[in-house]
Amino acid sequence: MRAELITIGDELLFGQTIDTNAAFIGEKFAEAGVELAFHTTVGDRADDLIGAIGLAMNRVDFVLTTGGLGPTHDDITKKVLCKFFKRQLVFHEDILKSLEKRYSDLGIAMPPVNQNQALLPQGAKFIENKIGSALGLIFEERDKILIAVPGVPAEMEAMVTDSIVPMLLQKTAGQVIVHRKLRTTGIMESAIFEKVKDIIDEKSPIKVAFLPSYKGVDIRLTVRADNRAKAESALNEMTEKYKERIGKFIFGYDNDELPAIIGYLLNEKKLTLAVAESCTGGLLGKTITDIPGSSAYFKGGIISYANELKINLLSVPPIAIEAHGAVSSETARFMAEGIREKCGADIGVSITGVAGPTGGTPEKPVGLVYIGLASDKNTITKEFRFKSNRATTRVRSTYAALDMIRKHLLEIE
CATH class of the missing domain: 3.30.70.2860 (Alpha-Beta Plaits)
Known part of the structure; x- marks a missing residue:
């Protein structure tokens, strides 16, 4: 079974709301053996939405729309579906009473506009909304299925998980x-x-x-x-x-993250880590400590942006900086060894480089980075040349350092 997702709302096209629904829906459809073949985003214009629905119904077996089921004037999905399927809106008194009871139980007077939620397309089946007020709608026509659900993530997720996926599993005969x-x-x-x-x-x-x-x-x-x-x-x-x-x-x-893998390996080997950073400005330490429980293996770090801090806090010899510069293999080596000794860690890692956009020279261009790793066995340094902007160079340097730590712990050459 092939499917299309139509997400509805000007806020999605204007970039005011990030569409997180699509990733969730794609994952759930795969679990049900349904291939999400297309994803279309449409604004709050009836003609555009009718066109998108018509195209989708012609090229796939199953269409899911999200958004536009609310009670206000810019929620157009119900009216568009009525026009597309040639249905009338029918008032359901039982649904209105259920809405009124829900508001009453919360001690809130129901806004009159919410009465519109009891107007539903003739012949459609409904999906209960356990969180909000807008029901899901199911249309079946000519061996095709269209389901409309609210765009609110929590409401959509509940309907997809509890109602739509079980229905799809029946139709796909258990395929995944x-x-x-x-x-x-x-x-x-x-x-x-x-x-x-x-x-x-x-x-x-x-x-x-x-x-x-x-x-x-x-x-x-x-x-x-x-x-x-x-x-x-x-x-x-x-x-x-x-x-x-x-x-x-x-x-x-799948969902494994490199910093968490590093933490697992350090814990397994009962080793500790400390970092000395220059161009990354603390990003390596931040990435390591994003992992809960990192205090078990992370001693700490020093952001030695200025040369005097490299000299005074990390014991980098002034002659090394004078002869080779702050961005050099030699300085990275001394920084790694210095932080290891300063923090009493098993492993010391250093990063020094030219993040840009200024500060580069023909000999040491923007994106040049040296990373050092010191242990009780030896000290190694590696040179990297990242052709990227400042923010990206800092991220790439951080993950290059993490990879060096990983390879050291796994004894990978």
Whole structure:
């Protein structure tokens, strides 16, 4: 079964409201074995919405609309659906009484405009709204289904989970669409492709997509199967093939986050960490401490933006800065060793670089970053050249440092 989502509201097109509903709906549809093939956003214009509904009903089996079911003048969905399906609005006294009781139970007088919520399209089936006042509407015509639900996330989520997904599961006979993300770091999308291109088969039931970001590249594997057990088995087999080729770059799966993986590894090995930051301005420490329980392994950090702090707090020799500069492998090395000793940590990590947009030179351009890692075994430094803006360079530097920590803990070369 193929589906289309139509999200309705000027606020979505104007950028005043972020559409978080689509991600939730896409995930739930996949669980029900329904392919979300299209997502259309329409403003509060009746003609535009009628056109979008007509197009959707012609090209998919199931249409879900969100928004526009409220009682005010700009909530146009009910009227548009009546026009499209050639239905009349019918007054339902039982629904009005139920609304009045709900308001009465809350000790609130129901606004007169809410009486409009009892006017519903003739012949439509209803979905109970356990949270708000707008009912969901179900239309079935010519083997096609259209369901309209409120745009309020909590109301939409309850209807989709409790009513729509069970209905779809009956129609798809238990089929599922299952996704798995292989989360990688420290390798570019093109480099991944070169390593795995021989196992990517467009005719395979497992579809592959690369999802790059400044934090790393996710590889999404998608399979449709008769049940979840078969889907998981197929995904497990394919995952093993990817691990054979790019295993050292895979840090986790699905919703795993690199900072949490670092925390798990540090806890497992009973090791502690401290950081010295310059161009990232505390972002590395902030990212590490975003994880609950990080106090068990994170000692602390120093933001040594000025050279005198590098010298006075981290024991970076002045001659090192004079000879090589603050942005250098040598300074990164001393910073990592200094913070490790200063905080009494097992591992010390440093970041120094030119985040930009100014401050670069031909020898040391904007985006040049050095990261150091000191342990009881040795101290290593790595040079990175990020061709990006200031904010992005800081994020990429932070995640490059996290990847160095991960590889150190796993003894990956």
